[in-house]
Amino acid sequence: MKRAKILLFFLAAALIFCLPDNKTYASAETPSAATYAQATARNVYFYKDKDTSTALFAIPYTYCVRILSEEDEWYYVRYADDSGFYRALYGYCLKENLIPVDVPPENVYLNKAVTVTYKTEAPPIGSLPVLNELTVTAAFYGTYYVGGVALSYVLCENPTGEDSFGYINGANDDYPLNELPSPPEPAAPKKKGANAKLIIALSLTALAAAALVILYFTGRHKRFARTEG
Numbered sequence: 669m670k671r672a673k674i675l676l677f678f679l680a681a682a683l684i685f686c687l688p689d690n691k692t693y694a695s696a697e698t699p700s701a702a703t704y705a706q707a708t709a710r711n712v713y714f715y716k717d718k719d720t721s722t723a724l725f726a727i728p729y730t731y732c733v734r735i736l737s738e739e740d741e742w743y744y745v746r747y748a749d750d751s752g753f754y755r756a757l758y759g760y761c762l763k764e765n766l767i768p769v770d771v772p773p774e775n776v777y778l779n780k781a782v783t784v785t786y787k788t789e790a791p792p793i794g795s796l797p798v799l800n801e802l803t804v805t806a807a808f809y810g811t812y813y814v815g816g817v818a819l820s821y822v823l824c825e826n827p828t829g830e831d832s833f834g835y836i837n838g839a840n841d842d843y844p845l846n847e848l849p850s851p852p853e854p855a856a857p858k859k860k861g862a863n864a865k866l867i868i869a870l871s872l873t874a875l876a877a878a879a880l881v882i883l884y885f886t887g888r889h890k891r892f893a894r895t896e897g
């Protein structure tokens with residue numbers, strides 16, 4: 669009887685061993701809650717709305733947007749901070765060519781100043797002093813390509829003293845680049861470990877079952893032997 673209890677214990681242990689470890693797999697498949705995404709191409713556009721006809725500029729290559737929320741193939745994002753001559757912009761980016769990162773680069777947003785020159789017509793009287801040009805500094809946000817022409821989306825203080833967004837000629841894409849994150853290593857196949865575990869459990873179960881059968885027939889043989897004596 670004691671041998672039978674011992675064998676039953678090992679049989680139960682083998683069955684428990686065979687059960688899948690759901691807790692381990694769930695933790696391995698839980699996505700990281702990244703708050704930034706890095707542009708891995710030069711055509712990651714920033715849109716006013718979830719509409720590809722509302723593109724304003726391309727996020728500077730290797731720089732980031734802050735992810736505020738996501739829906740289907742879109743991220744709702746913020747680009748830039750209210751700092752210096754920059755103002756934060758809120759809009760949408762397609763997830764394509766944006767890699768979420770847990771640790772953003774040191775320079776999350778590009779900080780680049782460009783020069784904007786306002787020109788006026790010279791007065792007809794040539795002997796008077798004139799102000800032909802007025803140069804101001806603008807914050808570069810990104811490049812916008814239309815019909816083979818490169819434009820820059822900038823924020824600058826116009827002659828009236830108000831900040832305004834607009835486009836100027838030129839790409840202005842000669843900026844330093846961040847290091848892109850290494851592509852994630854392929855995950856190790858999960859089925860091999862699970863199959864090995866299942867094979868071991870089934871082997872233990874088969875051995876325990878065989879031992880029970882042998883014990884059963886051995887016990888019957890002893891009872892018969894005692895009867896005949």
